[in-house]
Amino acid sequence: MNTAITNQLARRLIKAGDAAISGQQFAEEFGISRTAVWKHIKELQEEGYDIQSVKKKGYFLSAVPDSLKPEVVQPLLETAVIGRNINYHETVTSTQIIAHQLAQDGAPGGTAVLAETQTAGRGRLARNWDSAAGKGIWMSIILRPAIMPQRAPQFTLVTAVAVVQAIEEVTGLRPEIKWPNDVLLNGRKCTGILTELQADMDSVQALIIGIGLNANQTQDDFDPAVREVATSLRMEGDKPVERAVLVRSIFRHLEKYTDLYIENGFAPLKVLWESYSVTIGKRIRARTAREVLEGLAIGITDDGVLELKTDDGKIHTIYSADIEL
Ligand code: BTN
Numbered sequence: 001m002n003t004a005i006t007n008q009l010a011r012r013l014i015k016a017g018d019a020a021i022s023g024q025q026f027a028e029e030f031g032i033s034r035t036a037v038w039k040h041i042k043e044l045q046e047e048g049y050d051i052q053s054v055k056k057k058g059y060f061l062s063a064v065p066d067s068l069k070p071e072v073v074q075p076l077l078e079t080a081v082i083g084r085n086i087n088y089h090e091t092v093t094s095t096q097i098i099a100h101q102l103a104q105d106g107a108p109g110g111t112a113v114l115a116e117t118q119t120a121g122r123g124r125l126a127r128n129w130d131s132a133a134g135k136g137i138w139m140s141i142i143l144r145p146a147i148m149p150q151r152a153p154q155f156t157l158v159t160a161v162a163v164v165q166a167i168e169e170v171t172g173l174r175p176e177i178k179w180p181n182d183v184l185l186n187g188r189k190c191t192g193i194l195t196e197l198q199a200d201m202d203s204v205q206a207l208i209i210g211i212g213l214n215a216n217q218t219q220d221d222f223d224p225a226v227r228e229v230a231t232s233l234r235m236e237g238d239k240p241v242e243r244a245v246l247v248r249s250i251f252r253h254l255e256k257y258t259d260l261y262i263e264n265g266f267a268p269l270k271v272l273w274e275s276y277s278v279t280i281g282k283r284i285r286a287r288t289a290r291e292v293l294e295g296l297a298i299g300i301t302d303d304g305v306l307e308l309k310t311d312d313g314k315i316h317t318i319y320s321a322d323i324e325l
Helices: 003-016 023-030 034-046 070-076 095-104 149-171 233-237 243-264 267-276
Strands: 050-054 058-063 086-092 112-118 136-143 176-178 182-185 188-199 204-214 283-287 292-300 306-310 315-318 322-324
Touching (some): 003 034, 003 070, 023 034, 034 050, 070 243, 086 095, 095 112, 095 136, 095 188, 095 204, 136 243, 149 204, 149 233, 149 243, 149 267, 176 267, 204 243, 243 267, 267 292, 292 315
Parallel strands (some): 086 112
Antiparallel strands (some): 050 058, 176 182, 188 204, 283 322, 306 315
């Protein structure tokens, strides 16, 4: 069986959306017999594609397999760079570790490391990250923007905007961003973003952007320690999400916004980030490595740094902290 044609057929079905395509049409488009079309369709069905066949109309796709394998994700992609190179694993320690190694070995910008589960997923501030098998999106994306290392934190905010818009697009839910880049649904965290850097003094070699997105967990899938504060898209939206479709949307938004950033700088992204922020304009408590500060979150600077006004009128700039709302 020619896998390239099977993948093209999958891509064609995805593009057609709800519209049916007849066996004859496929046969003509791909220059193969109708029997061959039927064999490719069967192959896709065996891989988990839910393809319906309607009499006198043809085939249409009602669901893609619940897998993040490149053969499922890649036919969906609409990006030129992000996700074109996918490094997939059933189990890894951490996709961040793999991505760092790949970046050091010269992997191109846009390379994405995806895993069904992680045994040592890590979060910000050296915390563990729960990565339930097959229930979420655990991925690290290598970007190679030509920027100074000081500008790297802005990319974490750009990624948060991309993730929020992807969740909105795929689920219709309305996520918010808690500074710097926790994505919340109804006040509970559904996505965490961890940006790490490989850099010289004056240039970024690679950004490793880790995204941990809780997609299809139910409450019992979460460690009791985080049950009160974590949620998944399924828990908030009442139906499972197609993870591969969500990955496609994240890649598309991330590529669009990194391009916008490179062309126009952080200003347009800052406005977008602020429009989703649940932090700005609120009284918050910020636990930094040195102190605990309470006051009004008045905004973010052009570097993506949080500004907090304490009751004595002093304005503090906060680079890294745990925020309580
Ligand atoms: C946080 O909110 O603390 C950030 C969490 C980031 C988790 C993701 S999951 C994929 C990637 N691999 C990791 O080990 N961490 C990031």
